[in-house]
Amino acid sequence: MRTALFPRAALCVALGLALSPAFAAGKPAMLDKWTGPFGGVPAWDKVKVSEFEAAFQAAITENRAELKAIADNTAAPDFDNTIAALEKAGGALNRFYTYFGIHSSTLNVGDMPKIESALAPKQAAYGDEVTQNAKLFARIEAVYNAPEKAKLTPEQQRLTWLYYTNFVRSGAKLDAKQKARLSELNQRLASLYTSFGQNVLFDEQNGYTVLDEASMKGLPADIKDAAQRAAEAKKLKGKYLIANTRSAADPFLTLSEDRAAREKVWRAFIGRGDMGGEHDNNKLITEILELRYERAQLLGYKSHAHWRLEQEMAQTPERAVALMEAVWKPGAAAVARDVAEMQKLIDAEGGKYKLAAWDYRYISEKLRKAKYDLDMTEVSNYLQLDRLREGMFWMAAKLYDLHFSQLSNVAVYHPDVTVYEVKNGKGQHVGLWYFDPYARDGKRSGAWMNAYRNQERFNGEITTIVSNNANFVKGKDGAPVLISWDDAETLFHEFGHALHGLLSDVNYPTLSGTSVSRDFVEFPSQIHEHWLATPEVLNKFALHYQTGKPIPAALVDKIEKAATFNEGFRTMEYLGSAVIDMKLHLAGAGPIDPDKFEREELKKLGMPEEIVMRHRTPQFNHVFSGDGYSAGYYAYLWADSLTADVWEAFEEGKGAWDENVALRFRKNILSVGNTVDQAQAFRNFRGRDVDTQALMRKRGFVEAEKTAGQ
Numbered sequence: 059m060r061t062a063l064f065p066r067a068a069l070c071v072a073l074g075l076a077l078s079p080a081f082a083a084g085k086p087a088m089l090d091k092w093t094g095p096f097g098g099v100p101a102w103d104k105v106k107v108s109e110f111e112a113a114f115q116a117a118i119t120e121n122r123a124e125l126k127a128i129a130d131n132t133a134a135p136d137f138d139n140t141i142a143a144l145e146k147a148g149g150a151l152n153r154f155y156t157y158f159g160i161h162s163s164t165l166n167v168g169d170m171p172k173i174e175s176a177l178a179p180k181q182a183a184y185g186d187e188v189t190q191n192a193k194l195f196a197r198i199e200a201v202y203n204a205p206e207k208a209k210l211t212p213e214q215q216r217l218t219w220l221y222y223t224n225f226v227r228s229g230a231k232l233d234a235k236q237k238a239r240l241s242e243l244n245q246r247l248a249s250l251y252t253s254f255g256q257n258v259l260f261d262e263q264n265g266y267t268v269l270d271e272a273s274m275k276g277l278p279a280d281i282k283d284a285a286q287r288a289a290e291a292k293k294l295k296g297k298y299l300i301a302n303t304r305s306a307a308d309p310f311l312t313l314s315e316d317r318a319a320r321e322k323v324w325r326a327f328i329g330r331g332d333m334g335g336e337h338d339n340n341k342l343i344t345e346i347l348e349l350r351y352e353r354a355q356l357l358g359y360k361s362h363a364h365w366r367l368e369q370e371m372a373q374t375p376e377r378a379v380a381l382m383e384a385v386w387k388p389g390a391a392a393v394a395r396d397v398a399e400m401q402k403l404i405d406a407e408g409g410k411y412k413l414a415a416w417d418y419r420y421i422s423e424k425l426r427k428a429k430y431d432l433d434m435t436e437v438s439n440y441l442q443l444d445r446l447r448e449g450m451f452w453m454a455a456k457l458y459d460l461h462f463s464q465l466s467n468v469a470v471y472h473p474d475v476t477v478y479e480v481k482n483g484k485g486q487h488v489g490l491w492y493f494d495p496y497a498r499d500g501k502r503s504g505a506w507m508n509a510y511r512n513q514e515r516f517n518g519e520i521t522t523i524v525s526n527n528a529n530f531v532k533g534k535d536g537a538p539v540l541i542s543w544d545d546a547e548t549l550f551h552e553f554g555h556a557l558h559g560l561l562s563d564v565n566y567p568t569l570s571g572t573s574v575s576r577d578f579v580e581f582p583s584q585i586h587e588h589w590l591a592t593p594e595v596l597n598k599f600a601l602h603y604q605t606g607k608p609i610p611a612a613l614v615d616k617i618e619k620a621a622t623f624n625e626g627f628r629t630m631e632y633l634g635s636a637v638i639d640m641k642l643h644l645a646g647a648g649p650i651d652p653d654k655f656e657r658e659e660l661k662k663l664g665m666p667e668e669i670v671m672r673h674r675t676p677q678f679n680h681v682f683s684g685d686g687y688s689a690g691y692y693a694y695l696w697a698d699s700l701t702a703d704v705w706e707a708f709e710e711g712k713g714a715w716d717e718n719v720a721l722r723f724r725k726n727i728l729s730v731g732n733t734v735d736q737a738q739a740f741r742n743f744r745g746r747d748v749d750t751q752a753l754m755r756k757r758g759f760v761e762a763e764k765t766a767g768q
């Protein structure tokens with residue numbers, strides 16, 4: 059749940075506006091139609107960073123011409139000449155955004171940050187130009203209101219509704235003066251989002267902590283090695299460098315015995331974007347919140363949160379808040395119980411200090427060992443990245459009859475990237491899966507999935523191209539990469555997003571794969587985390603990196619018994635972020651001082667003082683480096699309520715590998731994309747609305763409540 063879909067900023071991409079035919083000479087080669095196998099693949103060799111600006115201009119020129127042809131059509135507007143025509147448009151622009159997105163998220167070095175800053179407002183302006191095109195909107199509206207709409211297929215009707223709604227929500231019905239102001243707001247916001255993300259990246263790359271060997275006590279050899287190599291790369295001989303990223307900070311905070319060093323690493327990590335000076339994000343947040351509020355008012359909504367949630371499964375901020383409140387109390391109670399136990403442990407060991415935020419991961423790990431005799435570093439010895447990847451493939455074969463095989467004839471944008479072909483049980487091509495697992499300079503932290511190409515078939519069979527991205531640290535001299543249990547879950551999570559894209563079976567690209575509401579899209583990913591913990595996957599793929607022996611049954615048993623251990627911490631560090639996100643976007647007209655707001659609201663809410671928000675406001679990329687998850691971080695909890703309920707459907711059947719349940723899950727959820735209303739899709743699978751008690755059971759809050767009450 060730490061992960062996000064790759065945010066594709068441009069509205070035109072979300073709307074599937076695209077273009078293709080002949081274009082004047084001199085356009086950058088990166089806009090060329092993809093050629094080669096599988097209906098064409100991205101041509102990375104044609105991408106020159108220096109041509110991004112020219113390519114964008116050429117792509118929108120081409121797109122303008124095509125949209126003009128649709129808008130100026132003298133025939134009466136109908137589905138084919140308007141909606142379907144829009145679905146066919148935008149090829150060059152989509153290709154531009156695929157390449158540009160890869161470079162801004164995984165190769166953001168050299169001139170790239172500058173180019174990104176220069177292009178962000180222009181991209182926003184073009185999005186507005188499209189949605190504010192009165193002639194085009196008039197045709198969409200005519201199709202939407204025409205009685206003939208009833209004769210279209212349900213999928214076509216939904217697509218028409220979606221175009222109409224997206225245009226209206228983007229200001230198509232405003233007057234000229236309002237439209238101009240809206241566009242100003244969107245352009246300014248786009249610049250602020252870019253600066254925000256770049257500031258966080260700056261602090262992640264420059265805010266590292268340099269330590270002596272003594273501070274590395276408690277850390278396993280592979281982490282020590284990586285820290286030593288990172289220091290050597292900065293010419294810091296004999297030192298150890300802990301990068302200011304989650305994948306480096308979390309293991310250190312979990313394992314380092316040096317309390318002072320833990321505090322140092324913790325402060326650097328939670329201080330990202332909040333260090334004062336030119337890379338501080340606080341002023342940017344204040345302005346973003348003010349502009350978002352003004353935009354919501356302009357569009358006729360009470361707040362940014364109301365505008366954002368209208369199209370989500372939750373529909374209103376109130377329903378999202380209600381779910382968060384329902385979980386808050388049991389979550390905080392679980393933390394209080396855990397903290398009391400941890401303090402006892404500290405006292406028993408003669409530590410004369412009160413548990414602080416930088417001790418939480420370290421002491422809770424000790425508590426896990428004490429209570430369950432479970433050592434997660436021992437577990438990591440069985441979690442080899444390459445084997446787990448094979449485990450995911452095995453899961454996909456068993457559940458969905460999908461088969462992965464590595465290709466060597468498809469170009470990549472970096473030598474670390476590998477490409478796999480995906481086929482179904484009949485040997486037919488389904489799509490491509492790109493895997494970019496390792497951290498490097500210029501790659502944003504975390505893990506995510508994105509689609510290079512959506513599945514569609516209304517205009518010929520087009521197959522999916524998706525990618526999974528992560529930030530694992532490469533092994534020394536090709537040694538196996540050992541990852542944590544949390545990271546293994548993340549791996550399966552992102553692969554779940556990929557499967558959602560690969561199993562798409564729809565006609566129109568705008569409705570394809572993961573193009574569903576934000577609070578639904580995390581559910582197909584989260585549910586796949588569950589299969590990691592099945593004995594079948596662990597026995598076959600959790601193999602010791604030295605002996606090759608499968609993980610002992612006794613260890614698996616302990617993992618199962620400790621399944622809800624530390625759930626209070628996980629819930630509260632997440633909820634702190636989710637509630638603050640929502641409250642910031644319900645707070646109305648500013649100005650808001652984010653540091654003060656965060657401090658005071660968390661106090662009012664009764665946030666346990668031993669836990670800090672998973673993403674503090676000044677580093678909250680989900681919310682402030684784009685509109686993507688703004689007033690939307692709650693989505694992970696919402697989706698988890700669906701996940702928990704659907705997992706129980708497997709358990710009510712023959713268990714994790716029940717073929718019939720998997721088939722129904724695929725048919726009703728994974729393959730339908732956005733062709734069905736998401737609440738209805740859930741109902742189609744489960745036969746009823748979601749039971750949120752399943753979430754309480756999953757997190758161990760129901761039993762804990764009972765015990766506490768006894």
Ligand SMILES: [Zn+2]
Binds near residue numbers: 061062063555580
């Ligand atoms: Zn996700």
